Amino acid sequence: MNIVLFGAPGCGKGSQAKLITAKYGIPQISTGDILRSEISKNTELGIIAGKYINNGLLLPDDLVIELVKKTLQQPNCQNGFILDGFPRTLNQAQRLLEFINIDVAILIDVNINEVERRALYRRICPVCGKIYNISNKYIEICECGNKLIQREDDKLEVVRHRIEKYLANSEDIIEFFKERKILATVLSGETPEETFVSVDKILSEL
């Protein structure tokens, strides 16, 4: 299964990707996670990426498209993959479908007012990658034993820029997925597990 997860920052793409991987064993390809890992290793790509990510801006299309192309050629992606955070411009979407087939693009529809709140209450484990929402239950330590951190781009002003970028691009991409007859929409539930019931229904019908 070749899957695209699409939606606003904080809609739950990463959370759903992890649930899909756990059930179906196909890898999550998160461009955001790859770029953040490059930033933490201070690589050439990481230095460039940091300037965009920490200001809530999108990286240039060509750079991200090359990164995704290379990643999808890896052996672990040959039996399917979950793209999380790509495509996020119409150009990226068009170019993606030129080099690979996509079975379904799942739009996770969430109230845009909820998105800011989710980003502010998000904590992630820098070691195992688990994602937490601490709005109901405050915790500092991951179940794997490491200290949770807040993402650099989860500061309010950066979150607002990210939302603006999403709103500027999303309609064209959704229209494109519709034309290609690969769009499926799920409403974000109260918890990632609740949303997964709808996501899983779509996947089981493929």
Ligand code: AP5
């Ligand atoms: P990226 O890392 O992809 O960020 P994003 O798209 O803004 O999405 P997020 O990771 O913030 O949210 P998510 O949808 O994964 O939600 P999550 O599951 O964590 O990209 C970061 C940056 O990298 C971009 O701004 C850009 O600079 C650059 N970049 C990346 N890809 C690029 C590309 N293709 N082109 C150019 N530049 C690119 O959930 C969020 C929170 O909500 C968590 O706390 C979670 O626990 C909670 N939550 C999730 N679901 C639910 C639910 N149903 N109910 C309650 N809480 C929930």
Ligand code: MG
């Ligand atoms: Mg994510």
